[in-house]
Amino acid sequence: MARLDNLIFKSLADAKAHFSEVVDTASNGQRDVVITKNGVPRAALISYEKYTKMLNFLSTAYELYLMDAGEKALGTQLEDIIEDSSED
Incomplete structure (x- = not known):
């Protein structure tokens, strides 16, 4: 399980606005991105x-x-x- 200090939380709006950066962050394998909607985790983006x-x-x-x-x-x-x- 991912450690919380290795996770990055992004709002849906922020993830949409900076999608390329969010994908780059997750694809390098160093950090997983948790996408939130109204402050609630809704999805996770991880490297392939x-x-x-x-x-x-x-x-x-x-x-x-x-x-x-x-x-x-x-x-x-x-x-x-x-x-x-x-x-x-």
């Missing part, structure tokens, strides 16, 4: 490299889950697991 690493990690974790869960995992998709955890 970090995104692909996260997808690979989730895929590996899903495969391990299937191996461990056995038959009770039949028909379970990765998206189902992610959606269940986001409801917490």
Whole structure:
């Protein structure tokens, strides 16, 4: 999980006005950008490299889950697991 001191918070209006800079900030991989709307975090912009690493990690974790869960995992998709955890 990203440490708060490595995050940059930008309002939606500021992110729109300086979109190229915001993309450059996130794409260098040093800082993630959290975009807020009315002061509430609504989206995050991360580097493509970090995104692909996260997808690979989730895929590996899903495969391990299937191996461990056995038959009770039949028909379970990765998206189902992610959606269940986001409801917490």
